Amino acid sequence: MAKVLMKGNEAIGEAAIRAGCKNYFAYPITPQSEVAEYLVKRLPEEGGVFLQGESEVAVGYMIFGAAGAGERVMTTSSSPGISLMSEAISYIAAAQCPAVFVNIVRGGPGLGGILPSQGDYFQATKGGGHGDYHLLVMAPDGVQEAVEMTMQAFTLAEKYRGPVMIMGDGLIGQMMEPVEFPDDLKTEPTNKDDWATSGMDFRKSKKRNLVKSLFLDPTALNDNNLALKAKYEQMKKEEVQxxxxxxxxxxxxxxxxxxxxxxxxxxxxxxxxxxxxxxxxxxxxxxxxxxxxxxxxxxxxxxxxxxxxxxxxxxxxxxxxxxxxxxxxxxxxxxxxxxxxxxxxxxxxxxxxxx
Amino acid sequence: MGKTFTTPKALSKTHTHYCPGCTHGIVHRLVAEAIDDLGIQGKTVGIAPVGCAVLAYNYFDCDFQEAAHGRAPAMATGIKRVRPDLMVFTYQGDGDLASIGMGEIIHAANRGEKFTTIFINNAIYGMTGGQMAPTTMGGQRATTAPAGRDTAATGMPLRMANLLAELVTPGYITRQAVLKPQQVNKAKKAIKQAFQYQMEGKCFSFVEVVSTCPTNWGMTPLDALKWAEDTLLPYYELGDYKVPE
Missing domain, CATH: 3.40.50.920 (Rossmann fold)
Incomplete structure (x- = not known):
């Protein structure tokens, strides 16, 4: 496919569609609202789902629900919004659901500003929400890389059954660059029958599935944390770029x-x-x-x-x-x-x- | 004559952790019976709240997700929007739904999300040990209102069914109770009706169930039923608050 000139935020939206993600939930925040404004037009053409939630808190759980049901799903936001979503991100990591979060970082702390910043590095890489978890975090240096990383994010989220974050900044979201969408970065969704709440009727095994993060038994909680740690160790071996x-x-x-x-x-x-x-x-x-x-x-x-x-x-x-x-x-x-x-x-x- | 009373298929055989006299068990059974009656066990996804019913998924035999405190309606929205063919219900208590989750329930209802909410109103926080809920009655004692709820300082108890019925968006909004056998039968009908509206893709459906919490009310189960009848029902009037056309 020939290169097209696109704004970073719009290219990220298009990349998600090209990667096979048909579901997008979001709440408006500068400097990334163009993703939603782009996808509200594009997703219906693809038979997809677009919903503007009532808050970033709620959007985090819309993502959790959709991911738990086994569907590819993405949201985009910017720093203060990611803080609000961090509650859900912690739950999603614990419950081991694949989902893609894009943070077009703006200045902080607090309301900060709307110009580009990298002030969310700690939040993105050290957990962000409560408990022991990490996100796989990719940081593009331009619109082309933002496209490629967004497309890879869905594959990686499914490989590790966990949340993946694209950490851009206001400049990458707002600037226009020529981009192409490599077809070979699109992957088929993995089979999620052994864990997703896709309905017992729709799976070969009629066993019911649970998506949860509560482990009252200390051994079970420790085991879940060890399972998460094992994934992070595998990422360190296989995903460093x-x-x-x-x-x-x-x-x-x-x-x-x-x-x-x-x-x-x-x-x-x-x-x-x-x-x-x-x-x-x-x-x-x-x-x-x-x-x-x-x-x-x-x-x-x-x-x-x-x-x-x-x-x-x-x-x-x-x-x-x-x-x-x-x-x-x-x-x-x-x-x-x-x-x-x-x-x-x-x-x-x-x-x-x-x- | 064959069997006339069995465990519903949608209910697991696990013993519940609920206290003696708690009405969660009754409502769980009604939900499971409705699922069985409609033959939808294999496409049902329940959402457990944070509160006493957080472990509800241990007592049902269908897919389940567990939400954070108050967020069940947002989670249900996510599931139902991407999988409209599933039957999705949230099961939430009053602290979860009427306090921390007020934003999520109002907006899900106002968007007319096609899922069902079962709302257990027992006028107190259960799991955390008897703190004041938004539904706690004036003068009712709670660990965080030891002298009884002072409505001048904390407001009047929230009537969720009334409040949601005020939304202009169509919906099925009803308040039921499980304090007497006839109420239990009516509640069962309402829950089944709510699921049917959902399956027809008609509207958001909400069944508030006035319930008891003998442990945190500091009463025997029988006294709790009587107190609920005498104190809660005059304020939380039963009936359909809104039905779809």
Whole structure:
């Protein structure tokens, strides 16, 4: 299929349809309401379900219900909305249901602002709601990757029977870029007969299914948490995605950055290269599982003097970077999170200060 | 003469954890009988609340999901919208539905979602141990209203059936009770009717059932039935509040 020019939010909606998701529930919030405005037109054409819920709290449970019944389902929101959905996300993780959540992050805390931010890194990667759980989190750096990750998200959600999050930001949601929708990223839904509440009449085994998160017996609760932990360990082995940019040089500095911020860093790296200064960037594409080994190895390259995490936050991913570098190199941080994205020139100044 | 009284197929053989004299068991049976009568066990999905009935799925033999506190109507919406061929019901108590879940129930009813809600109103929180509910009567004692509910400070008890009947959206809204045999028979008819409206794709259906909680009311089961009859029924009047055309 030829490339089409699309706004990030609309492309995410289209990607869900192309991935075989026909069900979308959402509540309006800036800067991602275009997803709903796009899907309200597109889903009826596909015989799908569109519903605007009364709140993000309710939408979280609409997703839970639909996912529990075994259907592919997605919602999109932005930071304060994801906070409200985090109650349901915890339940969905515990009850082991596949569902896709898109967070087009805006500035916080509180109402914050409506401009791009990466301030929800902790929330996305460390749980967000109550209890021991993680989401598989992917962070696109543009509209094309947002499309591909959204399509992969449904496959991964079913593979791990759990919630998957796409963590974009206001810029990725709002900007237009040429995109294509790779057919090979569409997968057939897995068979969910052994757990989904799809109605006993509709399954070969006439055994009833339960979707629940309450385990009053401590052994049963521990077992459920161990089952979740086993999935996270498997994700760490099989799902880590990252990009090492300019990594085949004798770089002096390693930047860690993701999403929109990584694009600015990429430009800064190219500009520094023209001055004869080699800098590399490790860009996690999955924030959970985090590319732990890749960060360690890239930081430990002989030529590398220091690592700097550059984020649109006050310092969140840097904690994971420090954990992975294990003290082998100094780890610095630079971040802005009011909504202004640091310029390449600003990044260049900061890098030069480290040399 | 053959068997005239058996365990409904849609009810499991598990003993319930409900207290002596609690009317949950009666309502569970009525729901199961209605499912059997309509032959819909294989396409029914129940939704358990948070509260005493959180373990309801242990007592029914059909698919079940378990919601968070108050969120059952949103969950039912999700299921029913993506699988309109299923028969979906929520089973909720008064703390769950009338307090923390007020937003979800009002909006689901107002959208005319085609599922059924069985609402157990026993005027108190059960599972957490007798705290004041939005349906607790003025002067009624609760652990968080030890001197009796002060309606000047906490408002008047919420009448959910009356409130939902005020919505302009069509629906089947009824209040029943299970304090006497004739009421039990009527409640059974109402529950079956609610499921039928759902199967016809007609409207949202809501059956409030005035029930007892002898343990948290601090009464014997018999005294609880009498107190409910004397105190709850004059305020929570029984009958159909809205029927679809």
């Amino acid at each position: 990252f990009e090492l940019y300019n990594g085949d040089t004798d770089y002096q500095i390693l930047i860690t950055s993701y999403g929109t911020m990584s694009r600015v860093c990429r430009t800064a790296i190219d500009m520094l290269k023209e001055e004869g200064i080699e800098v590399a960037m490790l860009r996690p594409k999955t924030l959970f599982p985090f590319p732990e080994k890749a960060v360690f190895e890239a930081a430990c390259k002989d030529s590398c003097k220091a690592v700097i995490s550059i984020e649109m936050s006050m310092g969140q991913m840097v904690e994971d970077v420090e954990r992975c570098v294990k003290g082998r190199r100094p780890v610095e941080f630079y971040g802005e999170c009011g909504g202004d994205i640091p310029s390449p020139e600003k990044i260049i100044d900061i890098i030069k200060g480290l040399l």
